[in-house]
Amino acid sequence: MTDKDKKKENKSGSGASITEQVDAQENQLKEQEIISKYDKESAYRQNLMKWGWVVAIVGISLTIFHLYTAVNGPYVSIVQGAIHLGTGLALIFILYPIKRSMTKKPGVPWYDVLLAAIALYCNFHIIWNYETLVSSSIVAGYTDFDTLVAVTAVVLLLEATRRAVGLPIVIIALGAILYGVYGDWAGLGAFSHGGFTWERLTTRLFFTTEGIFSTPIQISSTFIYLFLFFGVMLVQSGIGKFFNDLAFGATGRFTGGTAKAAVSASALQGMVTGSSVANTVSSGSFTIPMMKRAGFKPEFSAAAEASASTGGQIMPPIMGAAAFIMAEYTGVPYSEIILVAIVPAMLYFSGVFMGTHFQAKKQGIYGLPKSELPSFKGILKRMDLIAPLVAIVALLLMGYTATFAAMSGIVTAFVVSLFRKDTRMSLRDLLWAFEKGARIALPVIAACATAGIIVGVVTFSGLGGKLAGAILELAAGNFFLLLFYTMIACILLGMGLPTTANYVVTASIAAPALIQFGVPDIAAHFFVFYFGIVADITPPVCLAAYAGAGIARANPMAAGVNALKLAIAAFIIPYAFVYNPVLVLEDATAMTLIPAVLTALIGMAGVSASLMGYYFAKPNIIERILLLAGGLMAIYPGNLMISLPGIAILVVIGIIHHFRNRGSKQQTA
Known part of the structure; x- marks a missing residue:
């Protein structure tokens, strides 16, 4: 929790006693410590000193840029991406230290400031020399200085990604680069290709839309950023808290009410945060202690929160960032992606609900008393707070673009927040929301850009088709084995890659194998999408469950096993909709x-x-x-x-x- 968060919390809780405020601050510090431990994306510097002003100004400017281009239209894709990526990398080097242990060290070292400036320059080199670079790629080739800029940009991107996202995706990207350069090695057998020089590979990755500035970063630089900012607006205004009240009011009185309410609240919040670990900690700091007080075991309390928070990424209407990329890859409008996702998401959360119900019956845990639940009348009076979500869904279903829907949701959230004192944001709160919008987008920016390296090499070396063929050959014509091998690959990748990067890679390699076998495009892409997500609750590397265990003070592996049992639907339903695509509305009728x-x-x-x-x-x-x-x-x-x-x-x-x-x-x- 940053200093600004603490100030806002103190302001909003000014009526509380000193003891209550101290307890709240201690809980916030513990929450941030757990997030930093299990979520690489949140392990940033806590005391920036004078550099806090730089981060604030740059972060606010980046959000304003995205709002401006949402209204007036984006720039040429590579220019839009260069502004998006260059500013994002500069912020990463200032915010994320070279080692996680240095997050509490005050200030920013000189070398990180230098790296931030170089990363910014490398990307703005594209903007300042756009016309020359376009003609150079066609006619005369790139200059030695262009090549130096490209090599430097790729190196800095990988380092920034290591800091903000983690090492596994960087290792895969390095492997892709080495494969691109040394692909003519005879030992690769059927996977060999002609190979590229370092100069040709790096310039093609950085100065064209085939690599770093390919589809993932193009989508990140347009509507993914806007939807992330929309989530920030809901949380910062306090509208997001209404989701908790709605969930507890609807389910809290039933058997195992605290767990069912936690599942509902986390599903609602998860669809606007898009991060399994962050959602587990933010929601879990409230729901997990409540579940424990009701009588649920610590490991089950952690598992229920982690399962629901992870499922938030498959919950329409917003889902995770990867869903937007899926729309681009499959050519299916995002409004249809939402509809396709409804039945699988409903089955997933029904499974988690059933698990909490059976566990509550087993332990004899009943619902909360009426006095501890939000009043039905009070919830009805605040139903207007759901207007931002309604606006997004309605506009998407009416055929408007995702950018327009996101902008409308942001504006609606701001307008609705003005009508109540407890949701109304001051100018400082609004500016902090603008800055936080940039902060929360940084790991997504880095992951999308690095995933672009992997996809670029896979595409122009022909590796994608070769790997798809290898998977088909390994399955030896057995459809179930093909699905099983694809599932294992997605889960293994998901243990080290964020959901967005995992989907980008598996959609390029594994999904084509399923499609070649006759699986409908949308079912194949949803299959790899689901299994990339459930890696967060699949032992042994189940980071969302570990984060929940940190709050519950439970055994992390026991929490992971319980999360796996609760979320078993996520392992069964993808097979069901591949075998029967009617579950993803493929040629579906009521009958x-x-x-x-x-x-x-x-x-x-x-x-x-x-x-x-x-x-x-x-x-x-x-x-x-x-x-x-x-x-x-x-x-x-x-x-x-x-x-x-x-x-x-x-x-x-x-x-x-x-x-x-x-x-x-x-x-x-």
């Missing part, structure tokens, strides 16, 4: 969609009950195996001859449990 959704929901109940160890009563080991088998049979896509016997198994076990409970009550009486 095909409704049975598919109902059988999937019933099946999820069986699978969840088996994993959580409770159905209508506590099942024995045989019953748990049957619940799992029946649940998977029910989910089996597009074949009622398999689904109906699975449902029958679940019904029979439910009847057995009913009579078991009845007999138990009679014995007790």
Whole structure:
């Protein structure tokens, strides 16, 4: 938590006692410490001293630039991207130290200031020499100085990405560069290619729209930044807090109400933050202690929050940043991506809900008393606060561009916030929101640019097609094995790459293999998108679960295992919609969609009950195996001859449990 956040918190809580304010500040410090530990993207300098003014001015200017181009139209893609990337890299070198242990050291070292200036110059070199560079690439080639600028820019991008995102994506990008240069090595066999010189490779990566300034950074420099800023506006104005009240008001009174409310609130907040770890910590600092007080075990409390926060990235209407790139890659308008995502997201959160329900029944945890819940009348009076989300969804569905929808959402959020004292932002609050919009975008900017290096090499070396062919050959014509290998690749990449970069890479390599096998484009892309996301809750590297465990003071691996059980839908549903694309609305009709959704929901109940160890009563080991088998049979896509016997198994076990409970009550009486 930065000094500005603390000042705002103190201002908003000025009516609280000194003890309460001190406790709040301690909680904020602990929250920032946990985020910094598990989320590389938040490990920035806490005390910038005089450089704080530089970050504020540059950050505010970057947000104003994006708002300006949203209204007046973007510049030529590479110029727009150069301003976006150059300013972002300069901020990264000032904000993120060379080592994470140096985040508490005051000030900014001279060498980071120098690196920031060089990174800014390298990108602005494109802007100042745009016409010359375009003609040079066609006619005379690049000068030695152009080549030096390109090499320097690539090196600085990789270093900035290492600081803001992490080392794994940098290692993959370096591997791609080495492959680009030494691709003619005979030892590569079928994967060899003609090879590029260092000069040709770096200039092609930096001075064209085939590499660093390809689709990911183009989308990041237009509407991804705007949607991230929209999320900041909701949080900074306090409108985001209304989502929590709405969730607790809707679900808090039911069995396991605190956990169900935490799932609902995190889903609502996650769709505007786009970061599994950050959402786990920000929401979890409130929901996890509440779940523990209600009686849930620490590791389960951490798992419930992590599962829901991770699922926020698949929750329409905003989802994670990768969804915007998916729209560009597939050629499907973002308004349709939203519709396609509804059924899978509903199935995912239904699975998490069922898991929390069965765990609550198992432990005998009931809902919160009415006195502890937001009043229904109070929520109704504040329903206008949902207007920004409604505006975005309505405009997208009406066919307006994502840029226009995001701008409209931002303006609506600002206007709605003015009507209440507790949501109204002062000029200082608004300026801080502008600066924070830039801060929160920095890891996305670095990840998209570095992913561009990987995709660029994969594309113009022909590696993408070769890898897709290799995956198909490895699967030996077995469709299930093809899906399984793709899943493993996505999860392994997701353990080291942020979701956006993971999707960009897998969409270039793995998705084409699925498409070649006959999977519809949208189903193939959603498949790799889902499995890239669930890496955050898949042991052993389940960072969202670890972050939740830090708040809950739970065993991190136990939290990860529980998160895996709660989010089991995320591992089953992608297979279901690939085998039965009607779940992603491919050639869907009411007669095909409704049975598919109902059988999937019933099946999820069986699978969840088996994993959580409770159905209508506590099942024995045989019953748990049957619940799992029946649940998977029910989910089996597009074949009622398999689904109906699975449902029958679940019904029979439910009847057995009913009579078991009845007999138990009679014995007790």
